[in-house]
Every structure is written in structure tokens, then in C-alpha cells.
Amino acid sequence: MPEGHTLPRLAAEHTRLLAGEHVRASSPQGRFAEGSRIIDGQAFELAEAWGKHLLHRYEGGTLVHIHLGLYGSFTTLPTPAEPPVGQVRMRLATGSHVIDLRGPTRCELMGQPRLAALLDRLGPDPLRRDAEPGLAWDRVSRSRVPIGALLMDQEVIAGVGNVYRAEVLFRQRIAPHRPGRDLDRRQWNALWSDLVTLMPVGVREGRMITVRPEHDHGAPPYAPGRPRTYVYRRAAEPCRICATTVKQEELRGRKLYWCPRCQR
Incomplete structure (x- = not known):
């Protein structure tokens, strides 16, 4: 399982690559289909880490919560990228980069009440x-x-x-x-x-x-x-x-x- 220092590095990379971009979101695997539909076209604001939890924030307040667990990982590719290979839970694409997420324990939309409860724990x-x-x-x-x-x-x-x-x-x-x-x-x-x-x-x-x-x-x-x-x-x-x-x-x-x- 990734330790705490891994998530801040990912948060910094995702903020650098995506902040201010209107991302094209998809879920090739299908398990985040509804969530990807909601964030598709939204402006990415920033990513931040809390312990082993990664938060993607979008303008307007939409929040995606990611926990990599034992097997989750991100892959960053230049655009244009090849069609996704394997079980890609979420793909975020801009004019310059594609970020694929595979195998997380959690990849979900999260409202502020649930986020507050998570951080309180x-x-x-x-x-x-x-x-x-x-x-x-x-x-x-x-x-x-x-x-x-x-x-x-x-x-x-x-x-x-x-x-x-x-x-x-x-x-x-x-x-x-x-x-x-x-x-x-x-x-x-x-x-x-x-x-x-x-x-x-x-x-x-x-x-x-x-x-x-x-x-x-x-x-x-x-x-x-x-x-x-x-x-x-x-x-x-x-x-x-x-x-x-x-x-x-x-x-x-x-x-x-x-x-x-x-x-x-």
C-alpha cells in the first residue's frame, strides 16, 4: 500500500498537470461511469492529500475521493494516448496529458458531509x-x-x-x-x-x-x-x-x- 509520502507527490503532479483545465473524464472499466459523466468537462481546481486519501477538487465544489489501497496506481501519458489497456477505473484527459487510474479501493464522488466525517476519523x-x-x-x-x-x-x-x-x-x-x-x-x-x-x-x-x-x-x-x-x-x-x-x-x-x- 502506498505510504503517506506517495500521495502528496501525486497531488502535486495532478495539480500541476490539470489545474485550470476542463478535463475530459471517462470510465473505460465502467465502475465510475456516473461519476465520470458528472465531472466530464468540469474545470479541475486542485488535488490534495490527507494521509492515504487523495482528493480531486473541481470548480463548483465537485469532489472525487480516491483511496489506492493495496493495488491502485496512476499512469500519466502524453496526449494523444493509446486506448486504455486493462481495468482503467477513471481516465482524465486534457490537450497535453492523460491520467489513468487502475485498481483503487475507492474512486467515488463525495459530498462535503461525508468528507467532513472522513477527515474527522x-x-x-x-x-x-x-x-x-x-x-x-x-x-x-x-x-x-x-x-x-x-x-x-x-x-x-x-x-x-x-x-x-x-x-x-x-x-x-x-x-x-x-x-x-x-x-x-x-x-x-x-x-x-x-x-x-x-x-x-x-x-x-x-x-x-x-x-x-x-x-x-x-x-x-x-x-x-x-x-x-x-x-x-x-x-x-x-x-x-x-x-x-x-x-x-x-x-x-x-x-x-x-x-x-x-x-x-
Whole structure:
């Protein structure tokens, strides 16, 4: 599933390519036929991201809500584009570009009441300037649930996925099984601050960079085939800091990675 930094990049790209354009909308697959009929010919205003949710806004207030889920993806092509291939849920076309959406969990028109209800359910997003980390702390500090699970709960924090979960807990030396209520406010503030630092790097670079240069052992950036993480997808490999074997297990249906020595 795309993590939080992916959606702001898509929002910025779609705003750059579509803002002010009267888009030609269609649903080759047919599952967004009514929605595409309504937005066809409307002027695209902007796209914005809230956690793992992407919002397309049109002049006049029409709103399209998109959640990519595990399999959703966008493809951008120059105009004229070939006829759509595969299960294209929504195609947006202008005089210069075509944007195809495939496989999302959600692609739907959404009114303001439903949008307000959705945003009310989401926790603060570390990528948004208006985020209120205290709201997440209120939930974390009262919970017996492991912090490794809380970080993946979009109602606690919006946008954090499996990679950032594993990496920020390692960077802060916090055991993923530790109950949320066992963290103190200083640890929470440091964890939140680290997310606010790391996630914009992913937005800017288009990839998640979590390893500090002093822990990279002199390897060139983005070496082919070499994980650019501390623990994520490095099960059974030595920890970059202490050489202890990195562990992996299932936590609430998702793979969890951690170093049992650095994250006691």
C-alpha cells in the first residue's frame, strides 16, 4: 500500500498537470461511469492529500475521493494516448496529458458531509502543516495496544505505513511491542518530530530515505539491490548499528521488523 509520502507527490503532479483545465473524464472499466459523466468537462481546481486519501477538487465544489489501497496506481501519458489497456477505473484527459487510474479501493464522488466525517476519523498527518500531534498523543497515551500497531492505525496517525513504522521505531530505539501508554511525552514528541523530518524527504526525493549517512558504511546512495533501510525487509540480516540479527513477525496482519537489541 502506498505510504503517506506517495500521495502528496501525486497531488502535486495532478495539480500541476490539470489545474485550470476542463478535463475530459471517462470510465473505460465502467465502475465510475456516473461519476465520470458528472465531472466530464468540469474545470479541475486542485488535488490534495490527507494521509492515504487523495482528493480531486473541481470548480463548483465537485469532489472525487480516491483511496489506492493495496493495488491502485496512476499512469500519466502524453496526449494523444493509446486506448486504455486493462481495468482503467477513471481516465482524465486534457490537450497535453492523460491520467489513468487502475485498481483503487475507492474512486467515488463525495459530498462535503461525508468528507467532513472522513477527515474527522483520520489522525493527524505528519505531512500537513495543520496537523495536531497532541490528538494522536491522547490516543497513544491511553492505549494498551503496541505502538507498532498504533502507528499503522490511520485513526491515530494518518499516512504512516509499514516502512515508516519500522524505521521510525528503530531510529527512536522504541520496541514495537511496547504498549502506547508506556511511552512518555518526550518519546512521543521525538517520534513525531522524526516522522515530520523523514516523510517530507520521501515527498521531495520520491523514495523513502531513512538511514543516516554515518550508518551507511560508505556505500553509494541507492545502490542497486541494497535495502535503504535500517530494519524494513532486512529480516535475518545484521543490524546496521549493533550487528544483531533483525527479526520479523506478523503484527495484525502486517510484517513487522525490528532489532531486539537496539529496540529493547
